[in-house]
Amino acid sequence: MIGGADINLQNSISDSPYLYAGAQGRTEILAYMLKNATPDLNKHNRYGGNALIPAAEKGHIDNVKLLLEDGREDIDFQNDFGYTALIEAVGLREGNQLYQDIVKLLMENGADQSIKDNSGRTAMDYANQKGYTEISKILAQYN
DSSP states (O other), X not given: OBTTBOTTOOOTTSOOHHHHHHXXXXXXXXXXXXXXXXXXXXXXXXXXXXXXXXXXXXXXXHHHHHHHHHOOSOTTOOOTTSOOHHHHXXXXXXXXXXXXXXXXXXXXXXXXXXXXXXXXXXXXXXXXXXXXXXXXXHHHHTO
């Protein structure tokens, strides 16, 4: 609770202020919530994900950094599709410099690249399939 507002209260599509701030790049708001309230890590978005997964997928690198520094979110948490933050940053995006930086940040913080999604693919599988050679190189450095 912050001033009587519940950061964990979810709406009809399972968004809460905390999850929304993470997913939508609202870094200042997310930082304020992390400092002044306690996020309920058992509440997930409509895809079954934590705040880190959509932050990584949508390219909100400052939110990714903030959540990793905070340390409460599970870096290897899998949503309903089996996607982790790492898999979403590789498999659902463009492979450009921003996503290379996010992948590197996740790997530096101990993301497990051996995790497979519900279709049996890893982040490396997606990188190879999409021809993201720079991301493949980053992943290989941590293998």
